[in-house]
Amino acid sequence: MAAAVQDSTTPTFRDVDRGVLRVMEMPGLLYWIWVAFCFSLVGIAAALWTRQIYSGLGVTGLRQPVMWATYITDFVFWVGIAHSGTLISAILFLFRTRWRTAVYRAAETMTLFAVATAGLFPLVHLGRVWNAYWLLPYPNERFLQPNFRSPLVWDAFAVSTYLTISALFLFMGLIPDVANAREQATGWRKTFYSILSMGWQGTDEQWRHYSMAYLLLAGLATPLVLSVHSVVSWDFAMAQLPGWHSTIFAPYFVAGAIFSGVAMVITLLVPMRKWLHIEDLLTPWHFDNLAKVVLLTSLIVSYSYATETFMTWYSGDKIEQMTFHMRYFGPWGWMFWVMVACNCVIPLLLFSPRIRVNLTALWIISIFVNIGMWFERFVIIAGSLAVNFNPSQWGSYTPSITEIMITVGSFAWFLGLFSLFARFLPIVSMTELKEGIAWLRKALRKDYAKAA
């Protein structure tokens, strides 16, 4: 690292290759223990889900009136996490933001696995999961078709489109990198990378079509990312329940999604940078910029909380006001205040440039944000259902061990898949780092190097 800082001509293309390809060497025992641990938790979650399918939703804590709770919170949480990947890979690509190059592959990978995790929850939440295909429009003898006026059907289309486009975007970006890995690999890895790179050789013809396809894919993914969480928010905003029925939900959810997603990128990248020894590629300059995005979206989210509260008071709607009173001071009020502390207060520390490049502090803040954003979704979803129009219907909810373990299993599933990807495919884009190598050199030369 020190040598790289002193010499302005480094890192070279070779250094980038070496740095990334070294990560893809055969991992040690500790790595496999970690992966096995993750997938054991997934196994426990799968066993509990199987029991739930066999016994019915009675094994969960779901009772009238709170019929949407932990599973739907998990769904919204994971869809939200997925958003920063596309923000960093597509939106920042269109703006030609230089710092994205080192972090975008990890963010995109996170997006794909987060959507894949989110997509499981509507299924887990179904009492009769074997009827899940009823959401799809297919010719049937009773002419029965899904209701396209329902936000749940929009959601099925939005999330599956997002999953497909995210996977294609990740795959496209991987092609030149995997071709590079192919040239230096041996044995089964060479075969694996050869198949995946599809004979890519980087000819001018290949690049000409590739660049255009990638640009257009980024252009298509940009409105998609904004639409997906808007559609998810309409799952709630289209209902007339107090606490859900709000016109600001779409921008509020999109900002929240980017907030939690970028925080998750930081949560993953800080330890990954250390364990995979890629300090030369992921510099504090990159984290500084990620932290600024977290700070900006935190302010938008805080503003949304304030607007929501103001509108509740200004509307004069007694039922709405009671819902919000219970949200702040009811039995689950502590969750609201945890959420405010994690999402609005703690991120204010990021105004300090020192904290933004102190990776330990940044990592801790990012975990608080993740916790806060999970609680935000829970407060909105379950909290609003528990306190509806009629006080005689008010109820409560306690998650069962099945729901808790399936939630834990979803984190394990996500982390396990991410860990597998990180050691077998290029987790940092070599091609884009080389393209912006002058910026990487600058980042290493500047004061940030001292902070590292």
Next chain:
Amino acid sequence: MNESVEIVGSFADEQACAHCIEKLRELRALAVRVFSPIPSHHIEHAIGKPKSTVRAFVLSGGILGILTALALTIGTSWEWNLVVGGKPIVSWPPFIIIMFELMILFGGISAVLSFLFNARVPAFEIEKGYSSRFSEDRFGIVVRCAEGESARVESILKDAGAEEVVREAA
């Protein structure tokens, strides 16, 4: 008969490679292909080929997506024509969401498929002149010329900063 040969020049610098392509174009020497480890605007500009046709495929895919969504939403609503909440059977505003999503989905899939089709990927044969370093850290220019012109092309490549110049049979 003057047999043609292919001369491969290897460059460490992107700008030098682009500059060399421009020089070759001025002399009407044919750079048959260029290898690069990164997408380069300088090289693309120097080669001067038209913009990729992928754009047309994506536009067509997007339009097809909108039409598919129209057919799907209106067709299935007519087939299962149950009035919900007093709304019309064909309710435009919610259908726009499905049109938007399918436009993106079909457009995105078209982008990838048309890239594969136009760039001839998967490629099962290695292009002449390819070296593994062109996927790592070197830029390569392959020039086809008559045997008699090879010395002149080689000197252009070397003058432009090629680190290595290799001759191959065409």
